[in-house]
Amino acid sequence: MSLKEGKRITRYSNSFKLMVVQEIESGSSLADVKTKYGITGGSTVQGWVRHFGKHHLLNKVVRIETMNEKNKLKQLEAENRRLKLKLAETYMAKDCLEELIKVANEEYKTDLKKNFGTPSPGDSKKDTQ
Numbered sequence: 001m002s003l004k005e006g007k008r009i010t011r012y013s014n015s016f017k018l019m020v021v022q023e024i025e026s027g028s029s030l031a032d033v034k035t036k037y038g039i040t041g042g043s044t045v046q047g048w049v050r051h052f053g054k055h056h057l058l059n060k061v062v063r064i065e066t067m068n069e070k071n072k073l074k075q076l077e078a079e080n081r082r083l084k085l086k087l088a089e090t091y092m093a094k095d096c097l098e099e100l101i102k103v104a105n106e107e108y109k110t111d112l113k114k115n116f117g118t119p120s121p122g123d124s125k126k127d128t129q
Contacts, residue, residue: 014052017048017051017052018052020033020037020039020045020048021048021049021052021053022053024049024053025053030045030046033045101113
């Protein structure tokens with residue numbers, strides 16, 4: 001053991017590391033082994049398992065895909081990109097139309113949004129016939 005800036009550094013022998021890894025491989029949990037031997041490092045034991053032990057004991061995500069699944073994923077990603085572009089274009093068109101309405105309101109001194117959809121006096125007679 002040595003001290004470095006007030007912190008205690010513990011060095012473990014390879015034989016001790018192998019013993020701990022074998023204990024984990026035989027079924028003990030990482031937390032139990034760390035508590036049992038007083039190992040305080042967060043990833044110390046995991047590093048030992050990675051280096052000295054069997055890698056299947058580490059938490060790994062393994063994804064197995066068929067070619068159809070990969071192709072489907074690529075198709076969905078491409079469709080997602082296409083839809084995002086279309087949405088951006090739609091927002092841009094909406095903004096342009098709103099600006100056009102604003103300019104028309106200023107030019108013709110009216111409120112097109114308010115008046116849009118309300119029938120004119122001549123139209124109401126046509127609807128009742």
